[in-house]
Amino acid sequence: MSQTPLVEMIDIEKHFGGIRAVDHVSVDLREGEVVGLLGHNGAGKSCLMRILSGAMAPSGGEIRIRGEAVHFSEPNDARDMGVETIYQTLALADHLDAPANLFLGRELKTRFGNLDDKAMLKAAREVLARLNPNFKNLHDPVSSLSGGQRQVIAIARAIYFDTKVLIMDEPTAALGPSETAMVAGLIKELRSAGIGIFLVSHDIHDVFDLCDRVVVMNKGRLVGSHHIDEVSKDDVLSLIVKGELPMDWSARNLKAAQ
Amino acid sequence: MSDATKSYKSFDAASLLPGGASIHRLSALMTLLLLVVGFALSSQAFFSVNNGLTILLQTSVIGLLGIGMTMVIITGGIDLSVGSVLALSGVVSALAVKAGLPVVPAMGCGILAGAACGAFNGLVITRLRIPPFVATLGMMLIARGLALQITGAVPISGLGNAFGILGNGALFRMVEMRPNGFPKVIFPGIPYPAILLLIVAIAGAYLLHRRQIGRHIFATGSNEEASRLSGVRVDRTKLYAYTISGALAGLAGNVLMSRLVTAQPSEGVMYELDAIAAAVIGGASLSGGVGTISGTMIGAFIIGILRNGLNMSGVSAFIQQIVIGLVVIGAVWIDQIRNRP
Numbered sequence: 001m002s003q004t005p006l007v008e009m010i011d012i013e014k015h016f017g018g019i020r021a022v023d024h025v026s027v028d029l030r031e032g033e034v035v036g037l038l039g040h041n042g043a044g045k046s047c048l049m050r051i052l053s054g055a056m057a058p059s060g061g062e063i064r065i066r067g068e069a070v071h072f073s074e075p076n077d078a079r080d081m082g083v084e085t086i087y088q089t090l091a092l093a094d095h096l097d098a099p100a101n102l103f104l105g106r107e108l109k110t111r112f113g114n115l116d117d118k119a120m121l122k123a124a125r126e127v128l129a130r131l132n133p134n135f136k137n138l139h140d141p142v143s144s145l146s147g148g149q150r151q152v153i154a155i156a157r158a159i160y161f162d163t164k165v166l167i168m169d170e171p172t173a174a175l176g177p178s179e180t181a182m183v184a185g186l187i188k189e190l191r192s193a194g195i196g197i198f199l200v201s202h203d204i205h206d207v208f209d210l211c212d213r214v215v216v217m218n219k220g221r222l223v224g225s226h227h228i229d230e231v232s233k234d235d236v237l238s239l240i241v242k243g244e245l246p247m248d249w250s251a252r253n254l255k256a257a258q
Numbered sequence: 259m260s261d262a263t264k265s266y267k268s269f270d271a272a273s274l275l276p277g278g279a280s281i282h283r284l285s286a287l288m289t290l291l292l293l294v295v296g297f298a299l300s301s302q303a304f305f306s307v308n309n310g311l312t313i314l315l316q317t318s319v320i321g322l323l324g325i326g327m328t329m330v331i332i333t334g335g336i337d338l339s340v341g342s343v344l345a346l347s348g349v350v351s352a353l354a355v356k357a358g359l360p361v362v363p364a365m366g367c368g369i370l371a372g373a374a375c376g377a378f379n380g381l382v383i384t385r386l387r388i389p390p391f392v393a394t395l396g397m398m399l400i401a402r403g404l405a406l407q408i409t410g411a412v413p414i415s416g417l418g419n420a421f422g423i424l425g426n427g428a429l430f431r432m433v434e435m436r437p438n439g440f441p442k443v444i445f446p447g448i449p450y451p452a453i454l455l456l457i458v459a460i461a462g463a464y465l466l467h468r469r470q471i472g473r474h475i476f477a478t479g480s481n482e483e484a485s486r487l488s489g490v491r492v493d494r495t496k497l498y499a500y501t502i503s504g505a506l507a508g509l510a511g512n513v514l515m516s517r518l519v520t521a522q523p524s525e526g527v528m529y530e531l532d533a534i535a536a537a538v539i540g541g542a543s544l545s546g547g548v549g550t551i552s553g554t555m556i557g558a559f560i561i562g563i564l565r566n567g568l569n570m571s572g573v574s575a576f577i578q579q580i581v582i583g584l585v586v587i588g589a590v591w592i593d594q595i596r597n598r599p
């Protein structure tokens with residue numbers, strides 16, 4: 001894989017007053033690659049991802065998409081470049097229904113500039129059925145839906161448009177086992193379609209099942225970036241908790257390489 | 259289709275006419291009918307054609323303010339300045355007439371002044387991050403002060419007949435000249451302010467339910483951060499809502515001053531409360547994301563009829579204040595109950 005990475009985040013910084021939420025972090029992502037972003041609560045994962053999705057301005061650093069430096073001043077700038085995000089909070093407007101949320105900010109319009117609710121309903125029905133064949137409540141305000149259904153809407157919104165990079169911030173936090181399996185299947189499908197995925201999680205097992213690479217943050221700093229084959233779950237746990245690999249890791253890894 | 263969804267999506271008869279599936283609107287409508295019946299029984303004059311026209315005029319002012327207020331409330335905000343902006347706009351129109359402008363462009367100046375006040379509100383709220391309550395409370399004083407300052411607190415009269423047409427004219431009015439030289443009204447016609455209210459209500463409902471800006475007004479009030487992350491220009495959406503509210507306050511000011519054929523800089527005090535009450539009685543929620551134009555229209559009629567009926571029944575102005583105050587508290591209380599999980 002010698003081509004330019006899909007995404008390069010270089011030396012990204014973000015501070016809030018004295019707090020260094022993101023401290024000189026550099027990561028990249030290639031086409032068809034799933035990168036797991038791990039770390040304790042408060043490690044800075046969401047901040048780093050919000051910077052990539054245009055929801056938060058970095059204090060320093062540079063973002064490149066396909067080698068080209070970009071500047072995202074609002075979420076739509078990132079979306080225009082194919083960077084879609086499933087936020088940890090889902091970012092749904094509670095009083096609106098599923099189609100209205102799916103197209104929020106990118107509403108379909110008729111020739112006269114009116115909202116084309118028919119077309120939005122039709123499209124929503126299709127994409128939601130793809131994710132969950134039992135999804136029926138297309139006319140209810142999303143506040144009345146279950147956590148899983150809300151999550152499905154947030155996912156649908158991120159894959160419906162021309163997605164190149166998908167950021168999933170704790171996508172399975174609100175899901176039951178069958179829905180989690182659906183998300184896992186979806187991730188594999190999207191990966192084979194060449195989409196690059198950042199999967200933020202604190203569940204180490206999810207990450208090992210789905211990811212090609214793990215990136216670990218600890219107190220705002222990047223403490224490790226490893227191919228999934230070169231680390232064990234215990235190694236990653238050590239990175240998450242202590243911010244460093246176990247003492248014997250390099251010895252073990254050398255042996256494995258021989 | 260559930261009711262909450264209906265309130266922001268459907269733009270059919272039900273979104274303009276009373277009725278539909280809304281229990282809330284239905285109960286508001288029942289209240290309205292009870293008021294009419296009650297006042298009709300307690301006062302003979304209440305049910306006369308003339309009094310009907312008075313109510314229609316009074317309601318059209320509250321209704322125009324209420325439509326703008328509804329949009330602002332749906333974004334999760336509030337506009338306390340509409341009463342003062344109404345006065346300032348009327349005064350600006352009158353001064354423009356005095357300066358030699360024809361009536362129509364002069365009234366246009368007044369409406370523009372109202373829109374400018376609204377835009378100022380919107381900018382203070384979105385740029386300076388001042389809460390709507392405080393920002394529009396400030397504008398309430400600023401606009402009132404301006405209206406009093408530029409007139410020297412003296413009403414402007416002698417504005418000519420043309421200035422009075424908007425507030426006093428009517429469509430299809432039929433007048434017959436009697437042999438004794440006095441005119442006799444055969445059919446009072448449909449007052450212009452009522453027609454204006456109907457047009458603005460339809461336009462407002464269309465904007466809210468059929469246009470992107472309307473969808474974004476609902477989204478912003480529903481969850482501002484989610485809307486921002488979804489690519490909604492939240493600040494611009496609010497700016498629009500406050501500007502519309504200001505412009506409609508300006509329009510209401512012109513209707514009212516035209517009715518009086520005099521520009522009163524002290525007119526419209528506390529009208530913001532009537533407008534808020536109309537919106538909340540009609541089902542708009544002060545926590546944002548919910549509201550309809552049709553509901554607000556019913557609310558405006560309830561307030562208009564309440565004021566008029568109390569007047570006709572000889573209830574003193576002081577008692578009227580107490581009643582309206584209780585109605586406002588009651589309406590907001592009902593809103594709170596509705597929003598409890």
Ligand SMILES: Nc1ncnc2c1ncn2[C@@H]1O[C@H](COP(=O)(O)OP(=O)(O)O)[C@@H](O)[C@H]1O
Pocket residue numbers: 016019020021039040041042043044045046047048
């Ligand atoms: N908007 C904000 N203002 C101030 N501090 C923030 C803000 N967002 C995040 N932080 C802080 O930045 C740090 C990283 O947070 P976050 O990126 O949400 O962590 P994670 O997603 O890894 O749990 C935390 O200490 C958090 O309190």
Ligand SMILES: [Mg+2]
Pocket residue numbers: 045046088169
């Ligand atoms: Mg997080």
